[in-house]
Amino acid sequence: MVETVNIGEDLIQATVDYIVKPGKKDYSQTAVIFPNKRMGIYLRNKLNETIGTYYIPPRLFPIEGFISALFSLNFPGYTEIDDMTASFLVYRSMINIRDEDVMVLKPELFEQGYFQFFPWCLELMNALNEILREGCDLNRIPQSQFKKFVQLGDYFKNYKDFISLMPVVAKYYLKYLEEDNFATSSMKYWKINQLIETKSLILPDGISRYVLAGFNVLNKVEQRLFKLILSSDLTFKKFLINTEIKQISDSYSPFHLQDRTAADLGYNIEVPDNNLSWFDHSLDIEIYPTPNFEMEMMGIYRIIEKILEQEPELPLEKIGIVLPRSESLIPFVQAVCSRFDTNSVKFNISMGYPFKRTPVYQLIDSALNLRINLDSKGCLIISDFMNLLRHPYIRIMLSDYNSDDFTQLLAIIDEIVVAENMITSPYPDLKDKVLNYCKSNHLTPEFAILESIEEILLKPSTETFCNLCKYTKTILMKIKNRKKEFGYLFLDDYLTTAATALDQMVNFQKRYELELENYDISDGVGLLKYYLSKISIVLNGTPFEGIQVMGLMEYRGLKFKHLIVADVVEGILPENRKYDPILPNDIRKILNLRIYSEWEKLYEFGFFSAIMGAEKIYIFYPDYMNGQKTIRSRFIEKIFYQYKKQLDVDENSYTYYPQLKLTVSSPQPVNAVKTKPIKAMLQSPDYYFSPTSLEEYLTCPLKFYYHRILKIEQLQETLEEADALHTGNIIHRFLKEVYE
Incomplete structure (x- = not known):
């Protein structure tokens, strides 16, 4: 029932081998269930390659899809x-x-x-x-x-x-x-579990063969469902585990997770009687520490460039890139993808990106902030108004007009605002000031731009929440209808995601006829912005075309010749799951939910199964991210530990431990020259060393030279709230001024 496929073997091919029979064309009685949609795409492609001619395909289900199919069969008439x-x-x-x-x-x-x-x-x-x-x-x-x-x-x-x-x-x-008669994804799981416990679950008709492939770990409902299938009297049922069999019973091994998965299904995996390590020491791994995130992206670009130069005939889909955190996607596209000719080097991106980090969210945020004060006080906050007009997508919205005229009007408004020290103003007054300024200075920009700004951004009603959503969507549609000539990255995906969410909010209010009593626009704006800040843009890409870019868990069961893994630092690999105030660990144990340590093991399995399924691996970790010092991941430490263990084994065992090709790359040492002015500054009685500067010197003399001597500051991302360093500096300055 439960069989293992070695981690170095192709799980997709092994699954297809269990499905396909010589000369058979009808596989409609076979169901294949797998963890995610991506694996289903690869299975379908491999089936086409293997069978080659017309055939009736098996039913392919990602686990979410199979649960939904069971729910629809057993509980018809529900709406998601x-x-x-x-x-x-x-x-x-x-x-x-x-x-x-x-x-x-x-x-x-x-x-x-x-x-x-x-x-x-x-x-x-x-x-x-x-x-x-x-x-x-x-x-x-x-x-x-x-x-x-x-x-x-x-x-x-x-x-x-x-x-x-x-x-x-x-x-x-x-x-x-x-x-x-409503359903959510989680409610479907719960209802299916109820039917399993009461032994009343109806499985789909016409399926006599089940292949369950690629599952690393199962939740409680999936365990019960698969046990039901595997214990049934069906013609054929098989659960395929893609693992490293040598030491699956070793609790230190990341693959021990699958020993537990098999045990949860009531099966024991037979382990060969040997002393082999779970780690494959023949792996060709290169580990690259980089000074910061920007240099990490540059390093990834150089590696891809080198691969393409050395192996020009290599299909691009044989190169995989793991981005473990979604926030790295757009910087990766800008720093790596954009450097290649998109006609010859394509990238297939299949992962999500937080909508809150997109320019469209920033545009919505600026427009809604403007309307809060306009609707409640009748005046524009000039800083909000100018922030909105300077957004690059506003030029798309106003692309019917000459871009130079719009630039000129912005400059005129800026000059008026500075000259009059203007903080707030009714829009008609501001418009009159612009017209008078142009007349007195003999300027003739296209004043219709001012009317369009008023019609689109300032006049539409926001009296109800529905109106507020429609106002926001109107702005987005104005941009969507004119976007083609501008070519902004992923703009269509951003706009479609936002428009879908806005439609959901409008339909929701219509369904429940929710109208706020004593409506305050700030209430609606707060809800709208909060909801949009929690959604993600899903980029599905084009399978089998280009270099594959995915999140870590999307790589389950897939094999690549070259695999590049970014951001291998603590807090990302494994993810640092913050304390959950609603479901803390002891409550999770009572409710029989997974705790953080179990998620950590899942990340560990995902990381090692991905790298051990590739021929050449490149691991990157930046020393600094967002201005904060990082610590390289415990997964890298585990690689080093396994490599060092190899040196202590008996020499007769070296046939089992081929030498690990491990390259730790680092920049060449740079000498800082002490010029006469620098020596004079250091020897001056007015110069002193703070404890922080001494620590910096002991940690990295070159950093001390750049930071303390040359006064070069590292670029930092603007934070929404002051961090500890800024707070400390403010308090020090305050105390200094008070006591001096």
């Missing part, structure tokens, strides 16, 4: 809903919870309404989704005991009531979903 609607049902659950007919939570938490409570709703919804997806048995938790346990716990005060009510909220949440 978006996060806005789901979050409102969470809100409805909270305000209807009663304990012996007495409201448990303080009414003032809710008296301002859903819009103010929305950030809490999203947090609670995410926690509830995790509980339901794991198939938590809510009935087995005694509410009174659970509540007492939470009240005695050391949790954030504001979260205690919510934690104590979590099982009850989950029941209400499910109740409202079922009453409205």
